Amino acid sequence: MDPTGPETTTMYYDALSLPDPDAQPEFYAGVPVKRFLAWVVDVLLILLLCLLILPFTAFTGLFFFPLLMLVTGFLYRWATLAGGSSTWGMRLMSIELRRLDGERLDGGTAFMHTLGYSLSMAFFLVQFVSMVLMATSYRGQGVSDYLLGTTAVNRAG
Numbered sequence: 001m002d003p004t005g006p007e008t009t010t011m012y013y014d015a016l017s018l019p020d021p022d023a024q025p026e027f028y029a030g031v032p033v034k035r036f037l038a039w040v041v042d043v044l045l046i047l048l049l050c051l052l053i054l055p056f057t058a059f060t061g062l063f064f065f066p067l068l069m070l071v072t073g074f075l076y077r078w079a080t081l082a083g084g085s086s087t088w089g090m091r092l093m094s095i096e097l098r099r100l101d102g103e104r105l106d107g108g109t110a111f112m113h114t115l116g117y118s119l120s121m122a123f124f125l126v127q128f129v130s131m132v133l134m135a136t137s138y139r140g141q142g143v144s145d146y147l148l149g150t151t152a153v154n155r156a157g
Contacts, residue, residue: 017100017102032140034090035152038093039089040089042077042088046072049076053068074114085105094154096155098151099150112144116147130144
């Protein structure tokens with residue numbers, strides 16, 4: 001694989017590290033907005049899954065619906081991140097998460113990323129800082145991304 005120069009339109013991905021935002025800005029173009037839209041899609045999918053599960057709880061799930069959303073969301077995010085390094089919302093927006101070494105997330109990293117996301121959602125200040133970092137940082141990383149060395153990038157190809 002040849003590195004992409006400024007004259008080509010295909011994206012080259014060095015599998016030994018994350019793309020450099022200065023040298024390859026196409027990997028990060030529009031990612032914060034795409035990440036937000038993917039989050040909206042994922043929340044709606046999780047809500048739909050919970051509504052489908054509800055009759056199987058004889059509707060007692062209404063009494064613990066936030067917990068049902070939390071558990072369903074955790075399993076959904078972990079499974080989809082481990083299976084393709086992106087949730088279905090991220091796939092729809094053509095973005096994926098990558099590790100510091102440039103590789104896709106494995107099951108363990110997907111679990112830790114999902115745990116970090118869940119914990120940040122539990123604390124408004126952490127989630128607020130995470131959103132600000134995604135919108136303003138060099139690679140658009142949130143708090144859990146910084147801790148794990150992951151980032152969201154546009155899918156190559």
